[in-house]
Amino acid sequence: MNDADTKGGAAEQATAVERRSRELFNDSVAGLDLHTRSRLTRARYAALEQAHSRRGWIFSTQGRWMPAAGVSAAALLGLALWFGAPMSGRVTDPVVATETSGFEDLEIVASDMGASDPIEMLQDESEFYDWAANAASNEPAA
Amino acid sequence: MSRFVTLSQATMCWDDPALKVKELVLDQPRALNQFLTEVERRAFRMAQMALRDADDALDVVQDAMLKLAKNYSSKPSAEWPPLFYRILQNGIRDLQRRRSVRKRFMAWLPGPKDDPEQEADPLDTVADGAPAVPEQLMQDEAIQQLEEYLRKLPVRQREAFMLRNFEGLDVADTAIAMGCSEGSVKTHYSRAVHSLRDQLGEVWG
Numbered sequence: 358m359n360d361a362d363t364k365g366g367a368a369e370q371a372t373a374v375e376r377r378s379r380e381l382f383n384d385s386v387a388g389l390d391l392h393t394r395s396r397l398t399r400a401r402y403a404a405l406e407q408a409h410s411r412r413g414w415i416f417s418t419q420g421r422w423m424p425a426a427g428v429s430a431a432a433l434l435g436l437a438l439w440f441g442a443p444m445s446g447r448v449t450d451p452v453v454a455t456e457t458s459g460f461e462d463l464e465i466v467a468s469d470m471g472a473s474d475p476i477e478m479l480q481d482e483s484e485f486y487d488w489a490a491n492a493a494s495n496e497p498a499a
Numbered sequence: 500m501s502r503f504v505t506l507s508q509a510t511m512c513w514d515d516p517a518l519k520v521k522e523l524v525l526d527q528p529r530a531l532n533q534f535l536t537e538v539e540r541r542a543f544r545m546a547q548m549a550l551r552d553a554d555d556a557l558d559v560v561q562d563a564m565l566k567l568a569k570n571y572s573s574k575p576s577a578e579w580p581p582l583f584y585r586i587l588q589n590g591i592r593d594l595q596r597r598r599s600v601r602k603r604f605m606a607w608l609p610g611p612k613d614d615p616e617q618e619a620d621p622l623d624t625v626a627d628g629a630p631a632v633p634e635q636l637m638q639d640e641a642i643q644q645l646e647e648y649l650r651k652l653p654v655r656q657r658e659a660f661m662l663r664n665f666e667g668l669d670v671a672d673t674a675i676a677m678g679c680s681e682g683s684v685k686t687h688y689s690r691a692v693h694s695l696r697d698q699l700g701e702v703w704g
Contacts, residue, residue, distance in 0.1 A: 374696045375664050377703050381642045382665045386540045393553065397539045400561035401532070408568030409528050 530576050535564050538580070538666075542587055545661050548646050549591045559590040580668060581675035588658055588676060595654075641703070648698045652691055655679075659687035660695070 539560060546556035563586040571582050649657050655677065662673045663684070673688075674681045 374699055374703065375692060377641075378645050378695065378699075379664055381638070381645050382541075382544065384638060385642050386544050389540055389543070393543065393557070394540070396557055397543055397560065400557065401535045401539055401564055404535070404561065404564035404568045405528060405532055407565060408572055 527572060531568060531572050531579070534576060534579050534583075535567075538583060539564065541666060542583070545665065546587065546591055548649055548661075549657065550594060551650070555594055559587060559594060562590055563587040580666070581672040584662055584666065584668065584672075584676035585678060588662075592654070644699065644702060648695055651698075652694060653687075655683075656687045656691035656694065659684050660691035663688050664692075 542560045542563065543556050546559045547553055550556050550559070563583060566586050567579065567583050571579065574582065649660070652660070658677055659673060662668045662676055663670075668676060670681045670684050673684045677684060677687075
């Protein structure tokens with residue numbers, strides 16, 4: 358037997374294996390039980406219905422964009438908090454800022470001294486300040 | 500697509516482009532249904548041979564049908580077979596990978612290693628009393644041998660053999676389905692055939 362015969366025999370045997378295996382596969386497909394066929398049919402209908410129904414499309418679209426929408430909403434909220442909240446309390450004019458700061462400081466000192474209103478405190482002690490001013494001017498120089 | 504449009508429809512379509520689009524859109528679900536009907540059982544058997552589990556095979560096939568219908572139904576019907584089998588093969592590979600990972604993880608855990616659900620039911624080994632048909636028994640034995648040797652093949656060789664020999668895809672479509680070059684398909688297929696010939700040639704001879 359020469360090489361050509363050997364190769365020819367191997368090719369023939371390979372073809373036989375291909376043919377035989379194909380026949381067996383086709384037979385096994387044809388012999389599928391009814392239960393499996395039924396499940397496959399249901400699976401196909403479910404796939405087609407989900408793919409082509411309008412409702413399915415809307416839900417799938419919403420589902421697909423839901424993470425992106427969530428991220429966008431979070432980003433917008435973050436930007437609003439970052440730029441919005443400080444701007445409401447921020448004083449851009451330095452003069453107003455100083456005056457506001459001084460008035461707040463006065464309120465804090467007055468509250469520490471027990472007076473409810475700093476202007477009222479100044480009125481109550483006016484006699485004392487007059488006496489102190491006179492005493493200072495009448496005092497003989499040392 | 501054209502095989503689903505009748506001659507009268509085609510004549511009308513020639514006159515009215517809007518009607519042509521409408522007819523094609525209406526035919527698309529029907530064509531997809533027909534395609535899936537043709538391939539679902541064969542796809543199931545292929546998945547079952549690779550996964551050795553009917554439920555897993557059904558899940559993979561259903562998932563492939565759903566993905567094809569959702570993502571590629573608008574493609575020309577001639578493109579569906581390689582796309583469908585590519586989705587299917589990816590699903591099979593994913594499931595096999597997950598099984599492998601789960602198996603490695605389970606090996607670290609104490610206790611019984613075998614999944615009780617995978618154990619053979621003793622009742623399955625009891626004879627049912629029905630007379631066995633010799634031809635049917637031989638057929639069952641032959642398909643079991645084929646499945647056994649197919650599972651021994653490397654994954655890519657098995658895929659090439661199933662797609663080319665069982666599904667009849669040409670080299671180009673098989674390459675699309677496998678996500679590799681046509682040269683690789685030829686190599687994988689040739690090696691698979693030679694390996695099966697060496698294993699099964701004498702058994703079936």
